[in-house]
Amino acid sequence: MAKTKTSFFCQNCGAQSPKWIGRCPACGEWNTYVEEIIQKEESGKGSWKPSGSTLKKASTPQKIAEVKYEEQARWVTGDPELDRVLGGGIVPGSLVLIGGEPGIGKSTLMLQIALVLKGKTILYVSGEESEAQIKMRADRMEAQNPDCYVLSETNTQQIFQQIEVLKPDFLVIDSIQTLNSQYVESAAGSVSQVRECTAELMKFAKETGTPVFLIGHITKDGSIAGPKVLEHMVDTVLQFEGDRHLTYRILRTSKNRFGSTHELGIYEMRAEGLRAVSNPSEILLTQREEVLNGVAIGAMMEGNRPLLIEIQSLVSPATYGTPQRSSTGHDAKRLNMLLAVLEKRGGMRLGQQDVFLNVAGGLRVDDPGLDLAVCASLISSYEDTPVSEHISFAGEVGLGGEIRAVSRIENRIAEAEKLGFKKIVVSKYAVKGLDLSKYKIEVVALSKLEEMYQQIF
16 A cells, blocks of 8 residues: 655645645745645556556657547537537536535536436436435426436545446536545545546546536635636636525636637526526616616627626715725726716716716626716716616727727627617717618717717716
């Protein structure tokens, strides 16, 4: 038996040190080094060995023009939101990590996918719940899949033994922090265990072409728990977000080797599971009985998907000496820049005003195309004059007060027209070469904030 040794690992970034140190030289965090027992794996003692495996000859360099590959067909899951976020479906042999807060619906989402993915043998491995608990959740979803198997196990060697017998087409691990490998003598969830278990699953996925989905816990600051190397090892990192007190959930991509990282999926949590929301603009626009000031509708792009969202603002005289600047769902620095532009170029005295900005629906946005909607919302609240509920905005505002063009303006105009808006305000530089006669909605092309003020207010 190999000699047991100990080493110190940073719980934040996974850096290793032979002795304890107070400050991690890699990430700069203090008091994150923890002693863990490690054991060198004996040669030929691989944790995952496919049956009938043979020795491979060493790789040799090859000209890139001579490299041959076959385009692999993706698996369409039947969940349009997940397929969009993954880039068109599940890639065989891919390793996908899903992170999110406790109770947000990660296990529900993956069990739902396992139940709707027909024609494939699926193994759902849970280290947190028993088979009976998983069956109770599956009964609530009212979905049946005769090829879905469940296993309550945390030891990776036991899991791989069952995999060799079952030979699944699709594997779900819930969660990676609960697994432990017998080749590492640390506690489950430690840096060594998470790294080793992920490496074993990655080797299995690549050698067999089986897609593996890992559910991961997150820390109190919102990042996925464990070393950062975990996110480097996997092919795709998905973030499941949302307020668990609200019904809507958002699935984002922060890393994707097989597609775009700008896609977004929206779900509604119900008693029977998660429902994919095909038209999120309708839920992001509040149904109001009367027109209120400080509200403007902006057309934004999230990946290839156009969304119309409601921007709400409140501008009021500062009660105390220092005015407050607060934004929810929007970049606070960009808000301060727009306030400075309105004061310098628009002549509005906002220096002694409290400003509160909110993006309705719980979204976090960073599209500069919402600048015009934010400015219209701020002017509306400052002037105490409502913006018509039939007008939407799409444009970036520069430091000179000019309205700049934004990308995919045709998609934004088409989405506003589809939702029944009568007018959309855009930059005049965005509509050059665009045939506006094909739209039923009135497209107002402007170049400066002053023109927008005269047109709307």
